[in-house]
Amino acid sequence: MIDVAARAGVSPATVSRVLNNNSLVASETKDKVMKVIHELGYQPNAAAKNLRSQKTMTIAVIVPAINNSYYAEVIKGIENQAYAQKYKVIIGDTANSPEKELEFLNLLTNKTVDGLILVTPLLPDEELCRLADMDYVIGVVGRHVEHEKIHCVYTDNVKFSKEVVQHLVEQGHREIAFLSGYADAIDSYERLEGYLKGLREHHIPFRPEWIENGNFSERGGYEAVMRLAAKPVHFTAIYAANDEMALGVYQACAELGISIPGQLAVVGVDNNRISRYITPKLSTVSQPKNKMGGAVVQMLIHHMESGEPAEPRVRILESELLVRESSRTVE
Amino acid sequence: MIDVAARAGVSPATVSRVLNNNSLVASETKDKVMKVIHELGYQPNAAAKNLRSQKTMTIAVIVPAINNSYYAEVIKGIENQAYAQKYKVIIGDTANSPEKELEFLNLLTNKTVDGLILVTPLLPDEELCRLADMDYVIGVVGRHVEHEKIHCVYTDNVKFSKEVVQHLVEQGHREIAFLSGYADAIDSYERLEGYLKGLREHHIPFRPEWIENGNFSERGGYEAVMRLAAKPVHFTAIYAANDEMALGVYQACAELGISIPGQLAVVGVDNNRISRYITPKLSTVSQPKNKMGGAVVQMLIHHMESGEPAEPRVRILESELLVRESSRTVE
DNA sequence: TTGATTTATGAAATCGATTTCATGTTGAAT
DNA sequence: ATTCAACATGAAATCGATTTCATAAATCAA
Structure with missing residues (x-):
């Protein structure tokens, strides 16, 4: 200069x-x-600029796994919106480790970034609130955190889970099993809640044997079905809390000689790419992933530039039940 | 302080x-x-540290599309290796626009990052060489750039394409069509080259009608097959330069009533997630995506910390032909 | 005891931009 | 002709760390 x-x-x-x-x-x-x-x-020189202005025009995005298409889509939405507003994006892959997630928070406290987005974080709310109390700018995707300065974007797990049950009931099912993800994930919990409420609404007595944990993974889904099949309990439909597990269901059914949807209806969540290509096509719930990423960035940038949290602080976006072959009653 | x-x-x-x-x-x-x-x-404070040390401990990764699983996997490899060596990663999504790609190069020149990785870049070699001449640290994944200071990691497109042809010939095919990606992509060019060399090795006279462009997209693959089918040319196998286009082939075949692999063998490239789930399972070429990302990061960090380019400057990693159902002769 | 070393610390310069405050210039108004 | 405002510019302080250079204290050898 x-x-x-x-x-x-x-x-x-x-x-x-x-x-x-x-x-x-x-x-x-x-x-x-x-x-x-x-x-x-x-x-x-960017470093000099950052030092003098006390801004970096950068946000960090922390995800459990970059290569998972759900997170990749959210990141895409984040990056695109950030780019449009002249912000840069640092990514952190926690590999599902809370310790790593905690480490990435340093990006905020040492001022490497102006704001931070956590996608389905593993850390407890208190940790996030502590930072927000210190006026760090934080956004969360896929979870609700009760703090006036933390921005949240998610879809209503309970609501769409009830819709799934409703759909299955309409297709004539009354014995519906549920595959949950890992126990401490909020999504797991809420989808289970929606499932139970759905049953209740249709006066279907709930049976605990219907519930198995599949850890959100294909392998887990497969094993869950195997356990389910070994039990003396009858069911004609499975609601898997995500598509990965539904894939495991397909595999298990193939091995057990159970036809989908003839003998068993299956519904997943995520609308991942594969769900549309697999045979039979998987019914699933689609979330506006790009939009969720874009929305949280807008809120964050508003907060960073105005000093005030965006209004509203919480955005619940609409999800959509995609009824495909795996849950349609064969005529 | x-x-x-x-x-x-x-x-x-x-x-x-x-x-x-x-x-x-x-x-x-x-x-x-x-x-x-x-x-x-x-x-x-990171900004102060950066200014004083003239380092940011950050690298940027520029990809054509973050949500594409190939790039997501490469990014994963990059992020993991970078994290292990205490580096941060900024991502840039160019949405296949060379202009955007060019803009991201500013991250290097304004010292926002210490090094930059371009994954299958669209920009001409000269542009990259110009930067390398100015001692900026650059790595390229999926393309070879002839410059003593530019690090490259890729798989041998020509080699595995010849293997694909070899495999198809072994399955009894002698009329093999080729679906290329967009014309200016180096991958497209090299895979075509390998295809042609493969034909030559087996003394199969090449017919230009066998070649169609599918722009690396599913839609493009679909349309390419439709064009191919409309021509008075016969073929019993298709080598699609990536899996996306192969998906388009499946769709076209479904509409045209062509059975795979009975009437048409199909082979793709990328080993994307879907290839394993679709029916029939798609034969494809698998590249070590994570490893490629990790390798280029190591080279870059070596260069940044020692001041000398890593040795060797170019790493060609092995790919693997995965023969699945779509190209296996039905017994 | 004295001088030479080693060890521990602080003062101040530095990295490269932005911004405040002061100063100088121009032109308009009286 | 004089005053004042508006405009244009520069000098210097600042952001928060690191690092050089100087100095003081402690240790050692003779």
């Missing part, structure tokens, strides 16, 4: 003013400086 | 020395300072 100033015969202060479109600079001076800037190919 | 220094009754210089494990500090002073640091929950 000093070089530019010297070569243009002005002070660094003026160069800075030119760069920041400060009105207080004569247009001829401006032209002269701009010319030198282009000649030298000068670019302002 | 000044607060810490004051409270510990030492100078900021000493605090800094403690933080950086500088040996020139008495152990009792060190303990005293550490205690205050913990009391105040002090964390060194």
Whole structure:
């Protein structure tokens, strides 16, 4: 910058003013400086800028697994919106480890980033609230955190789970099993809650044997069905709390010689890419992943730039039940 | 930091020395300072550190589409390796736009990051070489760039394409069509080259009608097959330059009443998740995506820390042909 | 005891931008 | 002609760490 100033015969202060479109600079001076800037190919140093402005124009996104398509889509929405508003995005993959997640929080406290987005975080609310209390800017996707300064975006797990049950009942099912994800995940809990409420609404007495844990993974789903099949309990439909587990259900059924949807209806959640390609096509619940990412970024940027949390602080986006082959009664 | 220094009754210089494990500090002073640091929950400011050290411990990864599983896997490999070596990762999604890609290069020139990784870049080699000439640290995944300071990691497109042809010939096919990706992508070009060489090796006269462009997309693959089917040319196998297009082939065949692999054998490239779940299971070429990402990060970090490019500068990793149902001759 | 080393610490410069405050210039108004 | 406002610019402080250089204290050898 000093070089530019010297070569243009002005002070660094003026160069800075030119760069920041400060009105207080004569247009001829401006032209002269701009010319030198282009000649030298000068670019302002980001670190210096960050230090002086106390801003980094960067946000961090922490996800359990980047390669999982759900998170990849959310990240896509985040990156696109951030880019549009001139922000950069740092990603952190926790590999489902709360310790790693905790470490990434340092990005906020050491001012590497201006704001942080946690997607389905594993850490307890208190940890997040503690940071928010210190005025760090935080957004959460896929979970609700009760703190006036924490932004949340998610879909209503309870609501769409009830819809799934409703749909299965309409297809004539009254014995519906449920595959949950890992026990401490909020999604798991809420989808289970919706499932139970759905049963209740249709006056279907609930049987605990219908519930198995599949840890949100294909393998887990497979094993859960095997356990289910070994029990003396009857069911004609399975609601899997995500598509991965539903994939496991398909595999188990193939091995057990159970036909889908003929003998067993299956519904998943996530609308991952595979669900549309597998045979029979999997009925599932679709969430607006890109939109969720974009929404939380907008809220965060608002907060960072205005100093006030966005209004509303919580956005619950609509999900959609996609009825495909796996749950449609064969005519 | 000044607060810490004051409270510990030492100078900021000493605090800094403690933080950086500088040996020139008495152990009792060190303990005293550490205690205050913990009391105040002090964390060194990243921007100041970056400015002073002229390093950011950050690398940027530029991909055409984050949500595409191939890139997501590469990113995963990059992030994991970077994290292990205490580096942060900024991502940029170009949405296949060279202009956007060019913009992301500013992250390097304005010193937001210490190094940059481009995954299957769209920009011409010259642009990258220009930066490398200025001693910016650059890595490229999925393409070869001839510049002594640019690190490259990729698999041998020509080699595995020849293997695909070889495999199809072994299955009894001699009329093999080829679906290319967009014309300016290096992968497209090299896979075509391998296809042609493969044909030559088996003394199969090449027919230009066998080649159609599918732009690496499912839709493109579908349309390409439709065009192919409309031509007065016969073929019993299709080599699609990626799995997405192969998916399009499946769809087209379903509509045209062509059975796979009975009437048409299909092979793709990428081993994306769906290829294993679709019916019939798609034969494809698997690349070590995570490993490619990890490898390029290691090379970059070596370069950034030693000042010298890593040796070797180019790493060609092995790919694997996965023969599944879509190309196996029905007995 | 004295001088030479080693060890521990602080003062101040530095990284490269932004911004406040002061100063100088120009032109309009009286 | 004089005063005042508006405008244009520069000098210097600042952001928060690191690092050089200087200095003081402690240790050692003679």
